Amino acid sequence: MKKMFALVSACALALSLTACSGGGSAQAPNNNNAGKGDSFPNETITLVCPFSAGGGTDIGARNMATALSADLGVNVVVENQTGSGGWVAWTDLITGDYDDGYTIGLINHNFVFGELDPENPRDYNLDDVQVLCNQVVDYDVLAIRANETRFTDIDSFIEYAKSNPILISAQATGITDGESTKAEWFNKTFGTQITVIPVDGASDSRGMFLAGDTDILFGSISDVNTAYQNGEMKLLCQFAEERSEFIPEVPTVEEATGEKLVAFAARGYFYPNGVPADKVEFMTNALLKSMERSDYIENMAALGLELDNTSGEAYAELLNSQMETRLSIWG
Amino acid sequence: MLEYLSAAIASFASIEVLLALTVGVVGGMVIGIIPGLGPSVGIALLLPISFSMSPTAALVMMTAMYTTGVYGGSITAVLCHTPGTAASAATTMDGYELTKKGRGMEAISVVTVASVVGGIIGAVCLILFAPALGKISLMFSCLEYFLVACFGLLVVSGLTGDNQAKGFFSALLGLLIGCVGMDSINGVSRFTFGQLWLEDGLDSTPILIGLFSISQVLVLVDKLLRGSSSTIVDDPAAGLKGKRWEKGNGKKLAPTMMRSSVIGAFVGFIPAAGCSIAAWISYSIAKQTSKNPEEFGKGSIVGIAASEASNNAACGGALIPLFTLGIPGSPVTAILYGALLMHGLQPGSGLFTGGKAVTTYAIFLGFLFANVLMGIIGLTMAKQMARICLVPNSVLVPIIVALACIGTYALSNNMMEVVIMLAFGLIGYLMKIFEFEPAPLVLGVVLADILESNFRRTLIMAAPKGGLIPYFFSRPVAIIIVLVILGFALAPFIVKAVQKKKA
Incomplete structure (x- = not known):
């Protein structure tokens, strides 16, 4: 009887551990790079994917997490926080306390057009975030x-x-x-x-x-x-x-x-507004650098996606670019 | 196809693939056993791990986890009244009754054998007929999805409990709860009270866990407080009664298992219908054709075999539209779809000829082997697993509650899901007291969106073709389904009338 209980509780413990760590087991970080150059990331970085696991956005983010983790020498995990076509995650990122730069959001056109939604007008637009760079067009x-x-x-x-x-x-x-x-x-x-x-x-x-x-x-x-x-x-x-x-x-x-x-659809990465400018710059450069890795390019090519590395203001413009067209079409 | 199959078998000589298969099978069973964590969560956890694996190993691991995850959910359904997914809810009714009588080991054995038979038949359908069946699944569209969902709801509400009116009430309540959230046609928010987290509606998994596990836990606590029983088994002193496998069970169960497997594979390959409808349809057909229908719900092994063979066969069926057309019919297959893309296997006819066909058939074979391996492990462990119900409730209850909380939280990393689960635990307890069945309510929640959105899509599609009625008569599959539903609903009355005439 005691044995059984021990077994059950051991099982439970082991599993809850896997469950907790599994979501983030993006690849073992190689620590060779840690401590060299800028010291900004020394903890786990989270990429918040507002869509479910296995979707196009999610797979892109996981490829990015692998590349970024290898480059920065810290763990990079993808967390799927789904709901309301992305707005659960976006609202949380914008209103919550994520100013330390360890949480990066994924953004796409749905975000830009959210405030025009006739049934559920959203409260936020591109002014409420700092876009970092694009990943895919x-x-x-x-x-x-x-x-x-x-x-x-x-x-x-x-x-x-x-x-x-x-x-x-x-x-x-x-x-x-x-x-x-x-x-x-x-x-x-x-x-x-x-x-x-x-x-x-x-x-x-x-x-x-x-x-x-x-x-x-x-x-x-x-x-x-x-x-x-x-x-x-x-x-x-x-x-x-x-x-x-x-x-x-x-x-x-x-x-x-x-x-x-x-x-077209474009999806990339953003920080909440509270993240300081030096971290924004650091992370934008880190993302751009990761996108040049050959294994990343190879994995993304298998998905048949056109890679794009527009960053900063230009990326905000890219996201906004279909706004006028759509407004004129719908009058 | 044969040359692909023989080449595919060769890929199982690789340690990586064998290891992946084992990890998938064992991991699936474990993750299925934890309430809340089902195959979809498990496969999502495997996604990042499978990144660096070969496509064959990765997909073998994930499809293995799919079928064993459904099986694992049935083990706890039988032992602790905790179905892992809605697909195992039908098993709960008879399985738990057997467990209470101390025959848990036998129940587990029946679950295992039926799951393996169902899984193998599903896998064989997948290997032999995938491209052909894929074409048939295209004959199903919104109208047919709607009708199949109607059938499922009718079956479950008319079936459970002694009072059919209460069954229908539960189902309707489930449909009402399923209305919460953004309407999927116009995007209007219903019953959300401005709460963002309600916009996607209430997920059926926390409701399932609440209504089945937590409410049962409350019953156990109640018994414990009153001192009437301290374990799940009514008479713990007698220990585990019953053999692993009664003589004659094979003969008794074979027809049910075969029929349920075929039903499961067929319903499974209809996108959007899925394992849970398959399980309930098989269960009710088994009951209607049984010579002893009164046994059902009181520990009938035929009932267990029917729903178990069916839900595992449905897993194989569900892979058919996924691989042949790239249509995932359920959250689990949606994640598998992503995994296929990630490994450069774009679903479609390209997967069945040329260079990729070997990988495809290796995955299918892996799925077949997974079912066999699952059976071996399950039967070996049956006795050990059955002993869970001898664990004192004062120990078992906190473990179940803790796992249920972790599992529901992990669904979407949201504490509200846990609150919903606990609230439905209380509702489920009250329903138990007033003898309302929880199963129709859960299925109502699962099917509400399928029913509504597909019916409204049908109306849009029918408009240019002259309206709903001409559209309906232009679709032979829909007509067949309606006839089946009518036959099913009226059969008991006709049988009664005939018997009266005879008498």
Whole structure:
């Protein structure tokens, strides 16, 4: 009996320890670099990912944590604090006491457009954070199924969509959502009749599209590239300034139709406003340096993501860049 | 496919893969046993560890943890009335009754054998038919998800307890609780009172832990205070009764296990339906076709076998749309999807031909082996595990409560989840006193969002096709599901009428 109890409690203890440490077991830190150069980080650094484990943002953050940990010689862990499309984590980071620079947040476009959300207007915008640097830029594309017969290129699609209802899926129906914004832009610019079905995530969108429940797919290059290369989807256009190196044969929407729309997702890192300027500078440089590591570049390339290292003011501008477009589209 | 399979077997000669398999199996069982920590938390913890591993080893480890995590959750469901996930809730009803009678070891054995059979059948479906079944899963869309969820809710509310009205009330209460949070179509916040943490609604896991474990803990404490019993087993002096495996069990359980496995694999591969609906549907079919339906809920091993075979088969089924289409139907498979991407395995037809096919089939084989290994460990440990219920409640209760708190906190690093769990523990205790069943409430919470959002999506999709009714008649799968539901709901009445005529 006593043995049993000892076993159970030992098990419990061991497990709670794994549970506590597991979330952060990003890679054993190599301590060679500790103590050399600037002494800023000497404790564990936390990257707060506002989305769930296994998502694109999370995997990007984990790659970054590994690289950063190897560079700085301290543990870097990813903590997933999910909820309300990221706003639980963002609100906590902005309102809480995280001024010591050991907690870094992840930021994306959802943050920028949060204050425009008609149902749940958010209280914070880019003025409430100090952005450090970007990590990834992922341009959007318009995809159709490989066996689609009703339309084969952008012109025939627009022609078809003018007189027939078209269904797409998106994660929200308003200005905060990139897919809905593109649908609205098509409707306003070309007089198409695109209706949006709200779904929970990008993978739901792909499922409904493959099943034929929706007619076209607005997705990002990283989402659709494999299916495109396998011949399961065709890409009609990309919403980029110039053609992406991943899909150089697909025209931009401007080349295809003469009308310009740039749409992309960008995600990177930020500090709360209270973190002192020297730490902001230190961490920005540390992140930029980590992004030059060859193992990091290799791992990120496997994900099919376009790397980007815009930092500081320029990164804030990048995040803000689609604001005007969206405001004008939605009037 | 055969050449891929033989090449895939070769990859199990590597120490790394074997080690990963063992870690996945053992880790999954352990993490499943802790209330609150289910396969999804476990796999999320493995993500960073698997970073530097080969794709085969990493994914074998994670898929192994998926199936064994569901199994581990059933062990505690049987022994301490603490299901790890909603998928094990159906097992609780009969398993815990057996444990109370001192037959915990037998219950664990049945759970193990049924889980292994279910898991193997799920894995075989995955290996042999994945690409074909993947195409079939595309025939299911919002309308079908809605109907399958309706079926699940109908089954569980009509099934549990002696009073069906109370069952339906619990289910409706669950649906109401499931309404809390941001509505997933328009983004309107409901019942959130301006609280940010409520916007995503109440997670079903803390509710499950509260209603099942904490309420049971309160019952145990109550007994302890009144001095009527100090262990889970009614008669601790008699020790563990029952053999590991009664003669004739195999023959008795085989048909149920086979049927439930097939149901599980099939329901599992419908995205969004998942293990819990599969378990309940199998359980209720087993009850309806049983010659002794009155045994169900009072310690029927057939009932245990039905839900257990089904929920593990559903794991294999759920991997089908994930690997063939990149559609994760549940939180667990969503994390696996991320893991696949991380290791450069983009789901789709590309995984089944060419260079990546060997890795894919090695992962599937690993999943198969994981189920076997899980069975070996489970059966060896059955006696030791069953002895948990001989531990005095004064020792066991604090451990369960502590683990439940850690587990729920770990879900989203949020103390509110723990508060919700404890609150539902109290609610569950009151429900026990007034003889309301907790299972329909939990399933109501789990299914509320699936039901509502898919129905509303269906309405949007049906609009350009002439409205809901013409749309419905254009979808053969939906018609079949409705017929099954009708048959299921009406069968008892028809049987009664026929019997009356005969008499």
